[in-house]
Amino acid sequence: MTTKNFALIGAAGYIAPRHMRAIKDLGHNLAVAYDINDSVGIIDSISPQSEFFTEFERFYDYAHRLKRNPATALDYVSICTPNYLHHPHITAGLRLGCDVICEKPLVPTPELLDDLALVERETGKRVYNILQLRHHDAILALRQKVAAAPADTKFDVELTYITSRGKWYLESWKGDPRKSFGVATNIGVHFYDMLHFVFGQLQDNVVHYSGETKAAGYLEYERARVRWFLSVDAHDLPDEVKGKKTTFRSIDIGGEQLEFSEGFTELHKVSYEEILAGRGYGLEDARHCIETVNVIRTAPVVAARDGMGHPMLGRLLA
Incomplete structure (x- = not known):
């Protein structure tokens, strides 16, 4: 196995340690990391030899200089930054001559996705999205079950995801829709990708409630x-x-609960294995969920017709 050199942008975030561990556990090298926040002590227990910068200009200059030696040149840039920074950080990674691995949502709109495709063509490098639910055993089993059902079968699904956040949430970038693109995008995009992965093409998309902290x-x-x-x-x-x-997570399918609460922590490692093996999910794989959240974010809120509203809706509108 050839050891690959990685850079990580967004090293102080919640999800960054999963990327660091995936890189280490698969035998690769985290050469350099960057974050404007210096609360990155986690690096000591995973990759203490990594260079670290809190200024993007210094990080980019260092990463660019690594290209002079084939032994140190970066192969991948992994991105764990706030949602609104994904696009510029992805393009920076591509222009460093690296393939890029980015958390979801890649970008907020299909137009920006098209722009990333243009930069891919300009640089000859690729963008990969972490769509980890596609690797979850329970989701893969459900996909097989749906595929095996009669072709005219439509399953009735009720998705409920409540992940409690304190008052800090609305004060952070996550509470600013200009930066997070709203609660449905920030905490829901991977569920919308999973639904498409299991149930096929989207035919209708209606919003019944949209607020700072919840949507339906x-x-x-x-x-x-x-x-x-x-x-x-x-x-x-x-x-x-x-x-x-x-946290409360429930996916009810025709009265049966889909149990998939376990096994999440290893899915980033599996995602990296697939990417490094040439089987990662690229821009077009992410298009469907980006289109879905873009509509949810911009669609008018309408009243739910009979049978179409989530049970929580009555409580919200009471």
Whole structure:
């Protein structure tokens, strides 16, 4: 195996350690990391030899100089920065002569996705998106079940995801829709990708509620009718969960619960394995979920027709 050299942009974020560990566990080298925040002590336990910068100009100059020696030249740039910075950081990585691995959402709009495709062609390098639910055993099993069902079967799905966040959330970039692109994009984009991956092409996309901390709507796919609700408000947690857990995740399919709460921590490693083996998910794989969240973000809020509203909707509108 040839050891690959990586750079990491956004080293102080929540998800960055999963990228660091994936790089290390697969036997590769995190050569340099960057973040405007210097709270990156986690590097000591994963990759203490890595160079680190808090100024992008110094990081970029150092990364560019590594190209002079084939032994040190970067192969990949991994990006874990706030959503609104993904596009400029991806293009910077491509122009360094590297393939890029980026967290979702890649970009907020299909137009910016097209621009990334243009920079791919200009540089001859590729962009890969972390779409880790596509590697989850329970999701893969569900996909097989749907594929094996009669072709005219449409599954009734109820998706509920509540992940409690404190008051800090709305003060951070995540609470600014100009930077996070809204709660449905920030915490929901991987679910929309999963729904497309399992149930096929999207046929209808309706928004029933949209607020700072929660959103709800209806999606119809080739093989499913989906009522969805997403929230970062702890008050939305079911009574049986309050005081015990801060997160509630439920995907009900025709009255049966899809159990996929375990196995998340290893999925970044699997994603990296697939990318390094040439089987990673690229720009066109991400297009469907980007188009979905772009519509959700810009669509008018409408009243739910009979049977199309999520059960939480009544409580929100009461």
